[in-house]
Amino acid sequence: MSEHAEAWPVLDHAELAPMTEYVNRVVQVAGKYSLDEPFEVGWGNIVLEVTPRGLCTPPFRRDGVTFSVHYRLLDGEVVIESDRGSRTLSLARTSVADFYAAFCETAGQLGVPHPRSDRICEIPQAPPHFEDDGVERVWDARSARLMWEAFDRAADGLEAWQAPFLGHRPRVGVMWGGFDLSATRWRPDRTAPGPEGPPFQRNAQLHEYVSVGFSFDNTHSGGGSPLDIGMYAYIWPQPKGLADRSWGVEGAAWHPDAGLALLPWEALRRAPDPRAAIVAFGDAVYDAAVATAGWPADLVDPRVDGWYMSEHQPGTPVRS
Structure with missing residues (x-):
């Protein structure tokens, strides 16, 4: 096995389940803002970007405020960044309900409106609303x-x-x-x-x-x-x-x-x-x-990198 392959971590469902269940819920809080955007076929506009530190929304523009929400998983925090400033809140909360309340309060300090829905979706075993999920959560770095x-x-x-x-x-x-x-x-x-x-x-x-x-x-x-x-x-x-x-x-x-x-x-x-x-x-x-x-x-075109395309004329056969 190559060094590159060995860098791929071992993933154990039992170990990760508590954190994936928690993060799945809290990313829905900022994710709701994407539902205000024009619908793109297949919900292509709603996805969170995988960043060097976690997961981030695209920029949103609401009520005269431009903002994004970055779930910095490697730092255990959420950064709400806007044209009016930025605020940081911890992901190490006592519950989803606690996180939702803290998020709405922090977003409000930047003039960012609350999400239009507080429903937890696509998680059958979850309570219907963020405020209802009082299960104690322990952040695991x-x-x-x-x-x-x-x-x-x-x-x-x-x-x-x-x-x-x-x-x-x-x-x-x-x-x-x-x-x-x-x-x-x-x-x-x-x-x-x-x-x-x-x-x-x-x-x-x-x-x-x-x-x-x-x-x-x-x-x-x-x-x-x-x-x-x-x-x-x-x-x-x-x-x-x-x-x-x-x-x-x-x-x-x-x-x-x-x-x-x-x-x-x-x-x-x-x-x-x-x-x-x-x-x-x-x-x-x-x-x-x-x-x-x-x-x-x-x-599907041939798969090449940008250097190849910068140095070859259109239509040049690609050698495997």
């Missing part, structure tokens, strides 16, 4: 760092996978509802979402897409065990013929009950180059979409 390292490394691979796609592709980031890192490729072919599910989910299914991502618990998509930390992928609508396909990386497999191709984190760590393995996994998923769902192969 080690788990916070492991969480950030996983998001950071997965984002690196997913951004490399996304780069050559010519169609609509929202930026890679964390969907604050389900707390999964998402990279999605869209095409404008309309689909017919089923009658079940909440409106936000059905509105995400109005067009065909291929999604590859990372999750700390792949039960978020309807299947798998609580130990399924790792990469996931699916094609919407789900075509036939996926059961017998290869998924590009040793250890990756199709899970029909979940409707997902899964690449467990441990299998990813064992790969000679985990970052390249994420790209290979994503390419295999897109190849499956081409072969089984009629996606166009010519929507």
